[in-house]
Amino acid sequence: MEILVCVRRVPDTSENEIALNSAGNDIERDELVYSINEPDNYAVEEALQIVAKVGGNVMVATVGGEEDEEVLRREMAMGANHGVLIIDEAFSGSDGRGIATILKAFVQKGHYDLILTGVQAEDGGAQIGGMLAALLDYPFASLVNSIEVLDSQKLKVSREIEGGNKELNEIDLPCVLSIQTGINEPRYVGMRGIRQVASVPIPTFSAAELGIAVSTIGEAAAKVKHVDYFVPSLGKGAEILHGSREENINKVLELVAAKGGLK
Amino acid sequence: MQDIESVAQLTSWLVTGRILFLLIHLLGVALFSYIVAQRMVPFIRGERDFRFDQPWVRMGRVLKYWLGQWKQPRYRAAGIFHIFIFAGFLVLAIRAFSVLIVGVSENFIMPGLSGRAGYIYDIITDYAATIVFLCMVIAVVRRLVFKPARYAVPAGYGKSHTADAIFLLSLIALLMLADSLFAAVKAAAQSPQGQPVEVLAAFSLPWMFRHVLVSTPLSTLGRLCFGTYLVHELTFYFLLCYRPFGIQFHVETSVFNIYFAKLDREILKPVRWGVSDEHLDEVKSFGVKTFEDFTWKHMLDFYSCADCGRCSDNCPANAVGRPLSPRFITIKARDYSFEHYPVFGRVNKGTALVGSVYSQDEIWSCTTCGACEEECPLLVEYIDKIVDLRRGMVDEGNVPQCLQKPLKALENRGNPYGKVEKKRPDWASAKEFQQTCRVRTIDHSNGTGTLYFVDSITSYDDRMQSIGRATAKILNHVGENFGILGAAERDSGHEVRRFGEETLFMALRDHNVEAIKASGVRRIVTADPHAYNALKHDYKDVPPVEHISQVIAREVKAGKIKFNPVENTNNVYTYHDPCYLGRHNQIYDDPRDVLDAIPGLKRVEMRRSRDRSFCCGGGGLMLFYEPKEDQRMGVKRVQMAAEAGANVIVTACPFCMVNIEDAIKVAGLEGKMTAIDLAELVDRQIAREYPDAIEEQAAQPKECVMSSINSPK
Numbered sequence: 001m002e003i004l005v006c007v008r009r010v011p012d013t014s015e016n017e018i019a020l021n022s023a024g025n026d027i028e029r030d031e032l033v034y035s036i037n038e039p040d041n042y043a044v045e046e047a048l049q050i051v052a053k054v055g056g057n058v059m060v061a062t063v064g065g066e067e068d069e070e071v072l073r074r075e076m077a078m079g080a081n082h083g084v085l086i087i088d089e090a091f092s093g094s095d096g097r098g099i100a101t102i103l104k105a106f107v108q109k110g111h112y113d114l115i116l117t118g119v120q121a122e123d124g125g126a127q128i129g130g131m132l133a134a135l136l137d138y139p140f141a142s143l144v145n146s147i148e149v150l151d152s153q154k155l156k157v158s159r160e161i162e163g164g165n166k167e168l169n170e171i172d173l174p175c176v177l178s179i180q181t182g183i184n185e186p187r188y189v190g191m192r193g194i195r196q197v198a199s200v201p202i203p204t205f206s207a208a209e210l211g212i213a214v215s216t217i218g219e220a221a222a223k224v225k226h227v228d229y230f231v232p233s234l235g236k237g238a239e240i241l242h243g244s245r246e247e248n249i250n251k252v253l254e255l256v257a258a259k260g261g262l263k
Numbered sequence: 264m265q266d267i268e269s270v271a272q273l274t275s276w277l278v279t280g281r282i283l284f285l286l287i288h289l290l291g292v293a294l295f296s297y298i299v300a301q302r303m304v305p306f307i308r309g310e311r312d313f314r315f316d317q318p319w320v321r322m323g324r325v326l327k328y329w330l331g332q333w334k335q336p337r338y339r340a341a342g343i344f345h346i347f348i349f350a351g352f353l354v355l356a357i358r359a360f361s362v363l364i365v366g367v368s369e370n371f372i373m374p375g376l377s378g379r380a381g382y383i384y385d386i387i388t389d390y391a392a393t394i395v396f397l398c399m400v401i402a403v404v405r406r407l408v409f410k411p412a413r414y415a416v417p418a419g420y421g422k423s424h425t426a427d428a429i430f431l432l433s434l435i436a437l438l439m440l441a442d443s444l445f446a447a448v449k450a451a452a453q454s455p456q457g458q459p460v461e462v463l464a465a466f467s468l469p470w471m472f473r474h475v476l477v478s479t480p481l482s483t484l485g486r487l488c489f490g491t492y493l494v495h496e497l498t499f500y501f502l503l504c505y506r507p508f509g510i511q512f513h514v515e516t517s518v519f520n521i522y523f524a525k526l527d528r529e530i531l532k533p534v535r536w537g538v539s540d541e542h543l544d545e546v547k548s549f550g551v552k553t554f555e556d557f558t559w560k561h562m563l564d565f566y567s568c569a570d571c572g573r574c575s576d577n578c579p580a581n582a583v584g585r586p587l588s589p590r591f592i593t594i595k596a597r598d599y600s601f602e603h604y605p606v607f608g609r610v611n612k613g614t615a616l617v618g619s620v621y622s623q624d625e626i627w628s629c630t631t632c633g634a635c636e637e638e639c640p641l642l643v644e645y646i647d648k649i650v651d652l653r654r655g656m657v658d659e660g661n662v663p664q665c666l667q668k669p670l671k672a673l674e675n676r677g678n679p680y681g682k683v684e685k686k687r688p689d690w691a692s693a694k695e696f697q698q699t700c701r702v703r704t705i706d707h708s709n710g711t712g713t714l715y716f717v718d719s720i721t722s723y724d725d726r727m728q729s730i731g732r733a734t735a736k737i738l739n740h741v742g743e744n745f746g747i748l749g750a751a752e753r754d755s756g757h758e759v760r761r762f763g764e765e766t767l768f769m770a771l772r773d774h775n776v777e778a779i780k781a782s783g784v785r786r787i788v789t790a791d792p793h794a795y796n797a798l799k800h801d802y803k804d805v806p807p808v809e810h811i812s813q814v815i816a817r818e819v820k821a822g823k824i825k826f827n828p829v830e831n832t833n834n835v836y837t838y839h840d841p842c843y844l845g846r847h848n849q850i851y852d853d854p855r856d857v858l859d860a861i862p863g864l865k866r867v868e869m870r871r872s873r874d875r876s877f878c879c880g881g882g883g884l885m886l887f888y889e890p891k892e893d894q895r896m897g898v899k900r901v902q903m904a905a906e907a908g909a910n911v912i913v914t915a916c917p918f919c920m921v922n923i924e925d926a927i928k929v930a931g932l933e934g935k936m937t938a939i940d941l942a943e944l945v946d947r948q949i950a951r952e953y954p955d956a957i958e959e960q961a962a963q964p965k966e967c968v969m970s971s972i973n974s975p976k
Contacts, residue, residue: 033676035675188657190766190767192549195544196544
């Protein structure tokens with residue numbers, strides 16, 4: 001099975017102190033460390049596990065700049081067979097639909113049975129998977145937390161629904177799935193692994209090479225624009241208990257019981 | 264000796280004894296040689312290991328640990344029995360050899376053992392055989408009746424080893440009986456004919472047998488002589504050839520195992536012997552994945568284990584029900600080796616060890632505290648194997664999710680918490696603290712002064728920052744010109760390395776080494792034993808490093824530190840040895856000397872202390888690992904402190920502090936037990952005002968700090 005996983009490089013929320021810049025139109029990016037968007041990492045692991053079972057190849061692709069090559073290498077160190085960097089100045093400022101348009105053009109250049117994305121980018125809005133599927137006219141399943149390959153035409157996928165229940169679906173290939181974290185346990189990639197793929201060439205594709213009309217992408221074509229970044233003002237409602245441990249425990253029990261949490 | 268025919272002359276079933284015994288000898292020796300050769304096959308397939316240096320040091324260790332049985336008395340009764348058996352075997356080895364030759368050449372006398380010397384030697388061996396026999400009886404009774412818990416085989420680790428142990432013990436007892444009876448028969452045969460009677464050692468087995476046999480007719484004695492000799496021969500060779508199939512192989516292998524044992528235990532095994540750091544990228548696979556990835560010495564370890572169970576008896580992971588028993592790390596590998604490298608049959612290469620022989624949890628459960636290695640009488644190595652197995656797992660990407668996050672944070676930010684680098688020195692900027700002691704960041708080379716290496720936990724953890732401040736105040740008090748690397752410091756990587764992430768460790772190490780060299784400092788002080796161990800043993804080309812307890816002990820002796828008496832004289836203190844200060848670096852006395860120098864401080868020792876200290880639960884990445892266990896190690900440790908009658912646990916390691924303070928809460932001892940770091944205690948007790956030069960420094964804290972390191976920014 002030929003699998004394409006669309007990945008992104010994002011500021012790592014667990015290793016950064018995110019602050020707004022002075023202009024208030026973006027976050028302060030000077031001292032940020034970036035890493036692979038976590039749900040994307042699960043998607044790559046899932047792709048690798050599928051390929052280990054039924055054979056095939058895993059391709060990872062990202063739309064971004066030269067610095068984004070680092071996440072491609074990380075995923076290749078994990079085991080992805082190929083990485084591709086889709087890079088063009090014309091792409092900058094694209095909204096979700098713009099990115100999906102770029103990816104669609106890339107998908108149509110190749111031949112993929114299955115396209116995976118992470119459920120959402122940590123700094124994004126979970127747009128790409130669905131839009132990409134729509135543009136390609138492929139079936140789409142979101143929030144996928146298990147995949148079973150039925151045959152070369154069909155997958156059985158599940159997603160968690162409210163209350164911890166699972167919903168099972170069959171989906172025809174080729175399709176797009178957005179992968180939920182927790183679907184698997186991604187393998188560890190250390191510096192050694194990354195070093196081993198450091199010299200593997202990563203091909204790039206530009207807008208022209210993909211035959212994308214510049215008018216459909218980039219800032220000019222974006223119909224969704226960032227207007228503001230702000231820290232929401234603290235609401236009331238948090239109550240901090242200052243008593244001893246025993247007092248606090250009793251108080252918590254009391255509060256939970258008062259809200260109907262204990263019966 | 265013409266009283267009865269010698270065994271060599273006797274004829275039975277148409278074969279003379281000489282030919283029969285010659286045949287048995289040849290067969291026995293050939294079979295043994297073949298078996299040993301087969302056992303050595305995996306050595307050739309194993310990895311390299313450099314163990315051929317410093318022969319004199321190694322000989323010295325053979326004298327101490329093999330001939331001197333140095334570690335044995337750590338288990339008093341079992342150890343003393345073993346010393347008896349070992350000594351008996353040594354004494355009997357020469358006799359066994361000459362008895363074997365007598366079967367072929369009746370007049371053989373071991374050179375040097377003729378006449379009086381031989382006579383005395385005979386008496387000694389008579390007693391030796393008797394003692395070994397008695398020890399075997401006691402050992403069997405012990406196995407059957409007293410059943411020491413450490414011999415038990417827990418569920419999941421296979422069948423009980425008792426039957427095999429008793430079988431072997433019985434065979435040795437039989438050998439001793441045959442040996443004694445043979446000696447007695449010869450003696451008995453001589454007495455009726457008026458020849459000088461061999462005076463056998465009184466109350467020894469041969470002596471008793473001779474008394475029973477004294478009126479037996481010569482013809483019977485002759486047959487008995489032959490029979491006993493045959494039994495002796497067969498038992499001897501059976502034992503010889505059977506030993507390589509089980510725990511008794513250590514009789515042969517122990518001397519080699521000790522000779523080739525690791526000399527510098529503190530230094531972790533390199534990824535590959537003979538491959539320098541620069542060439543590590545060329546190594547295709549890291550660590551131990553299959554059995555053949557172990558070094559030949561590690562394979563020899565597997566053969567040499569005597570299954571005494573002392574490692575697991577002292578293993579804290581085993582004690583709290585983690586799925587790890589060091590004894591079975593060895594036994595399972597040995598069983599694997601026997602199965603895949605059979606003496607008779609073809610070698611069959613197996614698959615990856617982790618997932619079949621070992622479980623992932625088993626390998627991650629070790630805190631590398633070193634209790635097992637400290638105890639092992641045969642100097643079997645465990646930490647290197649665990650680390651090598653982890654290296655293999657890391658290389659395959661088999662790392663639990665709970666460890667992946669901190670590892671990635673270490674890669675990105677140089678600390679496992681993912682905090683930003685520039686906040687590393689924030690611990691020193693607390694207002695109150697800055698008024699008494701200002702800690703400067705070294706950012707300019709000037710070739711003097713001392714570096715205080717803080718490391719991640721003390722830099723970032725709110726609670727442990729107090730240890731950092733106490734350490735700085737102590738250094739300040741003794742007039743040390745010191746500074747910190749600040750944002751330029753990275754995690755020492757001590758646990759990163761011990762968790763098998765060698766490449767990341769090398770990156771952290773190289774960064775720190777460069778920063779330390781650039782700072783131009785001449786010595787390093789740290790309050791973190793893990794950092795201490797890393798700087799001392801894992802890093803190369805850095806200035807000498809000391810733990811703060813060493814500095815304090817020295818300054819106390821020099822009179823630069825004087826203490827106020829403890830306020831609450833009802834408190835009873837106990838000192839918990841951090842593994843990487845104690846067992847791994849033998850710093851046991853300095854912290855205790857410091858405590859004992861504090862007037863009015865009552866100190867007790869816990870049941871397990873010094874080199875038998877019980878790990879608190881492990882440091883570094885172990886704090887992130889989510890083990891499967893019945894109980895926390897720390898809880899067991901604070902209970903030991905309570906048993907000792909202490910209500911204050913003093914330690915000298917920030918990780919111990921995390922584990923012990925948590926454990927105090929979990930054990931429900933909050934309010935009854937407290938923990939304090941040695942540096943914190945010293946800082947609290949230091950008498951800061953007394954009439955000498957120190958007073959001036961204490962009075963002017965802002966001036967006293969390392970003006971020499973102060974950069975001209």
